[in-house]
Amino acid sequence: AYNAGPSRVTRWSDGTMALDQWVDSIPxxxxxxxxxxxxxxxxxxxxxxxxxxxxLTAAERDAFY
Known part of the structure; x- marks a missing residue:
């Protein structure tokens, strides 16, 4: 979670984005x-x-974050 903290990472993960979209959405x-x-x-x-x-494994690639 680097400087944002693990609880914030959980809040950013709404389960609707591909990994690349999720990374780009980190505020x-x-x-x-x-x-x-x-x-x-x-x-x-x-x-x-x-x-x-x-x-990424196939599961990681196909997951939503």
Whole structure:
């Protein structure tokens, strides 16, 4: 939850958005940018390590947040 706190993350999750929409809707710029950076660095780290796996499981990709 970075600087926003876990209770705020729960409030932002209304179960109607795809993950990318949910990340874009985070109202705190610093928190939103942190989440985006973590996801981006996950892709870079896996690519450099030769791991072809997607960053999200099928369940995570298809879930609503």
């Amino acid at each position: 705190f710029g610093e928190t939103r940018e942190y989440v985006q950076a973590v996801l981006a660095y996950t892709v870079i780290y896996r690519a450099r390590g030769g791991v072809p796996a997607p960053i």
